[in-house]
Amino acid sequence: MNTAGESFRTIWLSPDDPAIVQIIDQRRLPHDFVIADLGTWRDGASAITNMAVRGAPLIGATAAWSLYLASIQSGGAAGPVIEAADKLMATRPTAVNLRWAIERMLGVMAKLSDHDDLIGRLRAEAQAICDEDVEISRGIGEHGLPLLEAIAKRKDGETVNVLTHCNAGSLATINWGTATAPVYLAQEKGIDVHVWVDETRPRNQGSQLTAWELAQNNVPHTLIVDNAGGHLMQHGMVDICITGTDRTTRSGDVANKIGTYLKALAAAANNIPFYVALPSTTIDWTIHDGLAEIPIEQRDPREVSHVYGRVGGNTVETLTVGSDTAISNYAFDVTPASLVTGLITECGVCEASEVGLAALFPDLARQAND
Amino acid sequence: MNTAGESFRTIWLSPDDPAIVQIIDQRRLPHDFVIADLGTWRDGASAITNMAVRGAPLIGATAAWSLYLASIQSGGAAGPVIEAADKLMATRPTAVNLRWAIERMLGVMAKLSDHDDLIGRLRAEAQAICDEDVEISRGIGEHGLPLLEAIAKRKDGETVNVLTHCNAGSLATINWGTATAPVYLAQEKGIDVHVWVDETRPRNQGSQLTAWELAQNNVPHTLIVDNAGGHLMQHGMVDICITGTDRTTRSGDVANKIGTYLKALAAAANNIPFYVALPSTTIDWTIHDGLAEIPIEQRDPREVSHVYGRVGGNTVETLTVGSDTAISNYAFDVTPASLVTGLITECGVCEASEVGLAALFPDLARQAND
Numbered sequence: 001m002n003t004a005g006e007s008f009r010t011i012w013l014s015p016d017d018p019a020i021v022q023i024i025d026q027r028r029l030p031h032d033f034v035i036a037d038l039g040t041w042r043d044g045a046s047a048i049t050n051m052a053v054r055g056a057p058l059i060g061a062t063a064a065w066s067l068y069l070a071s072i073q074s075g076g077a078a079g080p081v082i083e084a085a086d087k088l089m090a091t092r093p094t095a096v097n098l099r100w101a102i103e104r105m106l107g108v109m110a111k112l113s114d115h116d117d118l119i120g121r122l123r124a125e126a127q128a129i130c131d132e133d134v135e136i137s138r139g140i141g142e143h144g145l146p147l148l149e150a151i152a153k154r155k156d157g158e159t160v161n162v163l164t165h166c167n168a169g170s171l172a173t174i175n176w177g178t179a180t181a182p183v184y185l186a187q188e189k190g191i192d193v194h195v196w197v198d199e200t201r202p203r204n205q206g207s208q209l210t211a212w213e214l215a216q217n218n219v220p221h222t223l224i225v226d227n228a229g230g231h232l233m234q235h236g237m238v239d240i241c242i243t244g245t246d247r248t249t250r251s252g253d254v255a256n257k258i259g260t261y262l263k264a265l266a267a268a269a270n271n272i273p274f275y276v277a278l279p280s281t282t283i284d285w286t287i288h289d290g291l292a293e294i295p296i297e298q299r300d301p302r303e304v305s306h307v308y309g310r311v312g313g314n315t316v317e318t319l320t321v322g323s324d325t326a327i328s329n330y331a332f333d334v335t336p337a338s339l340v341t342g343l344i345t346e347c348g349v350c351e352a353s354e355v356g357l358a359a360l361f362p363d364l365a366r367q368a369n370d
Numbered sequence: 371m372n373t374a375g376e377s378f379r380t381i382w383l384s385p386d387d388p389a390i391v392q393i394i395d396q397r398r399l400p401h402d403f404v405i406a407d408l409g410t411w412r413d414g415a416s417a418i419t420n421m422a423v424r425g426a427p428l429i430g431a432t433a434a435w436s437l438y439l440a441s442i443q444s445g446g447a448a449g450p451v452i453e454a455a456d457k458l459m460a461t462r463p464t465a466v467n468l469r470w471a472i473e474r475m476l477g478v479m480a481k482l483s484d485h486d487d488l489i490g491r492l493r494a495e496a497q498a499i500c501d502e503d504v505e506i507s508r509g510i511g512e513h514g515l516p517l518l519e520a521i522a523k524r525k526d527g528e529t530v531n532v533l534t535h536c537n538a539g540s541l542a543t544i545n546w547g548t549a550t551a552p553v554y555l556a557q558e559k560g561i562d563v564h565v566w567v568d569e570t571r572p573r574n575q576g577s578q579l580t581a582w583e584l585a586q587n588n589v590p591h592t593l594i595v596d597n598a599g600g601h602l603m604q605h606g607m608v609d610i611c612i613t614g615t616d617r618t619t620r621s622g623d624v625a626n627k628i629g630t631y632l633k634a635l636a637a638a639a640n641n642i643p644f645y646v647a648l649p650s651t652t653i654d655w656t657i658h659d660g661l662a663e664i665p666i667e668q669r670d671p672r673e674v675s676h677v678y679g680r681v682g683g684n685t686v687e688t689l690t691v692g693s694d695t696a697i698s699n700y701a702f703d704v705t706p707a708s709l710v711t712g713l714i715t716e717c718g719v720c721e722a723s724e725v726g727l728a729a730l731f732p733d734l735a736r737q738a739n740d
Contacts, residue, residue, distance in 0.1 A: 227629025
C-alpha cells in the first residue's frame with residue numbers, strides 16, 4: 001500500500017524500539033494519517049475494540065502482536081500471556097481469525113520449555129503471521145485477477161466496473177487486501193478498472209477507508225451511498241461485485257458487514273457475478289448454517305447517531321438524530337451461499353458450497369469431520 | 371401532525387398576512403423546528419430546489435401556493451404567473467405531481483375571464499389542493515389500516531413491525547403522510563405498531579424526518595442504517611414494508627428514493643409483503659416501463675460527502691470523505707412491479723399491475739389510452 005509515495009503495511013514492529021508495535025490509526029482516516037504506538041497488550045486490545053484497527057486479518061495480527069507485548073510485560077512468564085489471550089479473545093466475537101491467531105500463538109507457547117525464549121518466539125510468530133498474510137493477500141489477488149481479465153476481454157478493453165462493500169482492502173489486512181487484491185493486480189497489469197465504493201454505514205469504512213486507499217494507489221473509483229448499488233446493477237453499470245468476509249461457514253454462507261446481503265440479492269437479480277474474497281483462515285469449519293449459527297453482534301448506537309468527519313480544520317462527531325429515537329445497530333449480516341457466485345481464496349477460486357470448499361481444502365474439511 | 375402538542379400542517383397561508391405562505395423548514399429538523407415565510411414564487415421555487423420542502427404531494431402544494439404568490443406579485447396579471455409556472459416545472463424533474471399541481475392551477479387560470487379575480491381563484495385552488503391532499507392521505511390510511519389489522523390479528527396482538535424507507539410521512543404531504551397514514555391510524559385504533567426507520571442516505575430523511583415525526587406523535591420506532599433491513603427481514607423482525615413513491619407507472623413500477631429497490635428485493639426473498647402507498651396523482655399514466663422510461667436525477671455530490679447534524683450547540687455540515695474521491699449521487703431507483711405486493715391508494719388497495727390499476731381507476735386508465 002502506498003501513502004504519499006511511501007510503502008506501508010498496516011501493522012509493524014517499531015524500527016526504533018522492539019517493545020513498541022505500530023499501527024495506522026484508522027479512525028483518523030481519511031482526514032489525518034496518524035501512526036499510533038502500542039506499548040502494552042491492553043493497547044492492542046483497545047485498538048481492536050475501538051476500531052483503530054479493523055478487518056479480520058488485521059485484527060488477528062494485532063492480537064498476535066499484543067501477545068508478544070504481553071510477554072515483554074510479563075518478563076517472559078507464560079501465565080500473564082495466557083490471561084491476556086483470554087481477554088483478547090473476547091474483544092470481537094464475530095471475528096473467527098482473531099481466535100485463529102491467538103490459538104496459533106498459544107500453540108507456539110505450549111511447545112516451549114522453560115529454557116526457551118518466550119518473547120523471541122512470540123515475536124517471530126507474530127511476524128510470520130503478518131508475512132504469511134501478505135502472501136495470502138497476493139494469492140487471493142492472483143486467483144481473482146483472471147475474473148477481471150475475462151471481463152476486460154469480453155468488454156473489449158472497456159472499463160471493468162467492480163462494486164465493493166465496506167473495506168476489505170489493504171487496511172483490513174497487512175497489505176494488498178482481500179477484495180481489493182485482484183483490483184490492485186489488475187491495475188498493475190494495465191486493465192482499465194474502476195471501483196464503485198459503498199459508503200458502508202454506519203462506520204463509513206467505504207468512504208473513509210476504501211476510497212482513501214484506492215486514491216492513495218491511484219485506482220479510479222467513485223463513492224456511492226449504500227442505497228445506490230441496486231440502481232447501478234439494474235442499469236449495467238456494475239460488472240462484478242467483490243466483497244470480503246469476516247467468517248465463512250463450511251457451506252459457503254458468508255458473514256460480512258451489514259448490507260452485504262442486500263448487494264448479493266441485487267447482483268443475483270441482475271445476473272451479476274458476486275464473489276467473496278477471503279483468506280482460508282476465515283473459514284469456520286465447525287458450522288454449516290450461517291443464518292442460524294453465526295451470532296451477529298450489535299454495536300454502540302452512537303455509531304449510527306454520530307458521524308465522524310471534518311468541519312473547517314477540526315474533526316468532529318456530528319449528531320444526526322433527534323433525542324427521542326431508539327437506535328438498533330447490527331454490525332453484520334449473513335449472505336446465503338446460494339447468492340455467492342464463488343469464493344476467491346489464496347489457494348484458488350471455488351463454488352460457495354460444502355463441495356466446493358472441500359475440493360479446495362481437502363485436509364481442512366477432513367479434519368473438521370473428525 | 372403534532373409538534374410539541376400543537377397540531378400542524380406542512381404548508382399554510384399565514385394567519386397574519388395573506389401574501390405570505392408558511393412552511394416548516396425541513397432542512398433544520400430534527401434539531402430545530404423553524405417556520406419559514408415564502409413571500410414570492412421564487413421563494414417557493416427555492417424551497418423546492420433546496421429541499422426545505424420535499425415529498426411529492428408537498429412539492430405539488432408548494433408549487434401551487436407559489437403560483438398564488440406569483441399572482442400577487444403580478445397584481446393579478448396572468449403572463450408572469452405562466453412564466454413562473456414554467457420555471458417551477460423545472461425544479462424537480464422526477465416529481466410527477468409537481469406537474470399535476472401546476473397544470474391544475476394553469477387550468478383554473480385558462481377558464482378565467484379578464485374580470486375574474488385571479489388572485490382569489492388561485493388562492494382558493496391552492497387551498498383546495500391542500501385540503502384534498504389531507505383527505506387523500508386519510509383515505510390511504512383507511513385503506514392501508516386493514517393490512518396492519520390483519521397482521522396484528524395473525525400475531526395475536528404482538529407488535530406489528532413495519533419497515534419504511536425515506537420519509538413518506540406527514541412531512542412529505544400536507545398531513546398524515548402516505549406510508550405513515552396506516553401506521554398513525556393503527557396507533558389510534560390501539561394496535562401495537564412499531565416502525566423500523568431506514569436512515570435513508572444521502573439526505574437522511576429517515577433519521578431526520580421520519581424518526582422525528584414518529585417521535586412527535588409517540589409512535590414507537592427504531593432507527594436503522596439502510597444496510598440493516600435485509601438482516602431484519604431474514605430474522606423475522608419485519609412484518610410488512612410500506613414506502614411512498616415519487617412516481618408510479620401505469621404498469622405498477624415504482625420510482626422512489628434510492629435504495630427502495632434493495633428493500634423490495636429483500637422483502638421478496640423473505641416472503642414479506644412490500645406495499646407502496648401513493649396518492650393517485652403520482653401515477654404517471656403515460657409510461658409503462660419504469661426502468662427504461664423514468665429519468666433518474668443525479669443530485670449534488672455534496673449530499674454524499676457532507677452530513678448535516680449538530681455538534682455542541684451548532685448545526686454543521688461535516689465532511690466525511692477524502693479529497694481525491696469522485697462521488698455519484700443518483701437520487702431515485704425503480705422497483706419493478708413484480709416486487710411490489712400491492713399499491714395502497716386513497717381509492718383502495720390494488721395489485722401493482724396495469725390490470726390492477728385500471729380496475730381501481732377505470733376513467734384515468736381509459737383517458738390515458740385515448
